[in-house]
Amino acid sequence: MTTNQKTAAQPPETGLAHERVYRTLRHQVMFGELPPGEALTLRGIGTSFNVSMTPAREAVRRLVAEGALSMSASGRITTPEIGNDRLEELAAIRALLEPELACRALPRAHPALIDRLRSINSTVDQMVVKQDASGYIRSNLEFHRTLYLRAQAPAMLAMVETLWLQLGPTMRQLYSRMQRGGRLGHHRAILAALRAGDEQALKLAVREDVTQGLRMLSV
Amino acid sequence: MTTNQKTAAQPPETGLAHERVYRTLRHQVMFGELPPGEALTLRGIGTSFNVSMTPAREAVRRLVAEGALSMSASGRITTPEIGNDRLEELAAIRALLEPELACRALPRAHPALIDRLRSINSTVDQMVVKQDASGYIRSNLEFHRTLYLRAQAPAMLAMVETLWLQLGPTMRQLYSRMQRGGRLGHHRAILAALRAGDEQALKLAVREDVTQGLRMLSV
DNA sequence: TGGCTTGAATTGTGATCACAAATTTCGGGT
DNA sequence: ACCCGAAATTTGTGATCACAATTCAAGCCA
Structure with missing residues (x-):
């Protein structure tokens, strides 16, 4: 039916x-x-x-x-079924835009923001242990959006959210195999780079976090 | 009325x-x-x-x-009225995506494609002398699209076209003051980089061409 | 003259209906 | 069993209508 x-x-x-x-x-x-x-x-x-x-x-x-x-x-x-080539493309766009957003947010990243991100990240971890795929996606995206909001770049953020939208239906099954492989501390690396004010490290950490999903697809 | x-x-x-x-x-x-x-x-x-x-x-x-x-x-x-901050953002996104598209098109850029781009570019020049703003925008975008189509990245191209769409109403008045200032040979630099197979030069030329409109706004 | 109110016209929203195309279902033939 | 064809159902498209909110204009008062 x-x-x-x-x-x-x-x-x-x-x-x-x-x-x-x-x-x-x-x-x-x-x-x-x-x-x-x-x-x-x-x-x-x-x-x-x-x-x-x-x-x-x-x-x-x-x-x-x-x-x-x-x-x-x-x-x-x-709901769209994303092919591998399209998935690679969308991940590439994320890898271009999201580090830029993070960079723009970096000078405005107060300690209070970092604390809030740490809190959200603990929620992400909880969702992982609870095997709650939807909750994981939701809190993971909230982590990124909370950071990017500080970039004061609404057009860029809207474009990135459109990418998240397109990836939505695919993300669930993508992150179902995430348990066994990935889930390295990319978010923690992002937080460390924010605290250190290290722009290059931040860019790299965000790019790694964004492309991690793609990498376990090619395995 | x-x-x-x-x-x-x-x-x-x-x-x-x-x-x-x-x-x-x-x-x-x-x-x-x-x-x-x-x-x-x-x-x-x-x-x-x-x-x-x-x-x-x-x-x-x-x-x-x-x-x-x-x-x-x-x-x-x-039709949208783009503020300066939003314009800067949209140009920044273009400056991130379009060089990437050009890079992906570079290995597939046959001489026939370069000839076609040269032909389109001459149309662009004609539109400039004819003071046909709409025709200029149309042929200029056709130049870019023709190149980017070779990148075989439909999602990225679609996203860039969305940016062109958002910039459309603003582009006309933006390029009306283009007569006096800009119109340097960015397209020619792109063609030269394509012929030479020089990836870095291509990236730079595309970025310059994309951000030229923004630069004459801040004058 | 300037600002405000009131009335008329304009405009987007949502519901309902008719219609054609596509999908699905079911039956018969090989 | 399998495949194919016709009927029945489902589904998106477009038109029309009623309605409420907004906008615009004239007109009035200070």
Whole structure:
């Protein structure tokens, strides 16, 4: 069966309908709660959120434009299945943009920020031991976003988040094999470089952290 | 008056309606045919293309998601007005991605491609003497796209094209003051580096070409 | 003259419907 | 068993309508 049901918050939600649908679907995709290739329908989304097809269509159109969802030539909607070549590309873009964001954040990285990052990183570790893939992705991205917010580069951050979105459905299975291999202390290296104010070390640590997922794919 | 009329091709167009609207508007924005801050309305777009509001809404939603159009909190649609800080950011992203694309294209740059680039570049020069801003933008971007297509990196190219889209409305006035100042032979430097197979020189030339527009803004 | 209020027009949002294309399902033939 | 074809269902697309919010304009008062 391809119909999709999802318990949606129905009474107190504020804001426009299509934005609520958009935001919820966006989170589900970004945090890997939907497997790659999952089929969605406008009517299914509509009934899930207690709205008509119209706002569902707008939300989906928006997500397709951002690469969070795929659309076949006939208009069928699925979560994207990322091929290896595309995955390599997206990782390469991350490896270009995220060190730059980290660099721009470096002069503004107060001790309070570093402490907050340390706290988030402990949450990441908790998610690893809890085998919570979605929670791991969520807290890992929060670690990066918290750092990059200090860069005061909203356009660059938005672009990076678009990359995270596109990688979302693939990340889950990618990080499922992460247990055995990777999970080296890249985040700790990032924190150390921040404390030391070492720009080159920071760039390197971020690049390593970003490309780690790709490396275990080629094994 | 805020109503907008546009003579649109009406009879032979194939494909879905919203995609025809999307493609036309996208070109108009990317090539700087719409000034920054231009107001658009769904009904106006609809009547321009002889379609209802529905496909107009989808096209606009898609373009807003790509940053080609802006939407106020109340839903009003305008072409984006780029502030200096955002402009600096977008140029920085271009300066990161486009040299990488050029590098990836370098090993695949046959002499035939270089000839084609030379031909496009002569068109660029023609547009400069003709004072055709839109034609200049179009041919200039075609120069870059033709090169980057050889990189076989569709995701990266798509991301760069999104940047061009966002810069579209601003580019026109940016390049209007280009006559007096810039227009150094960056493209020629790119061609020379391609012929020589010099990766570092290519990276530098592309970066210079990309950031030239920004430099004349800070004057 | 300048600023504010009120009314009319404009505009985006969301629901509903008809329609065509595609997918799926099911049955018969080899 | 397997493959193929026709019917039935599902699905996206586009049009139309009602509605609320916003915007704009005229007009009034200070």
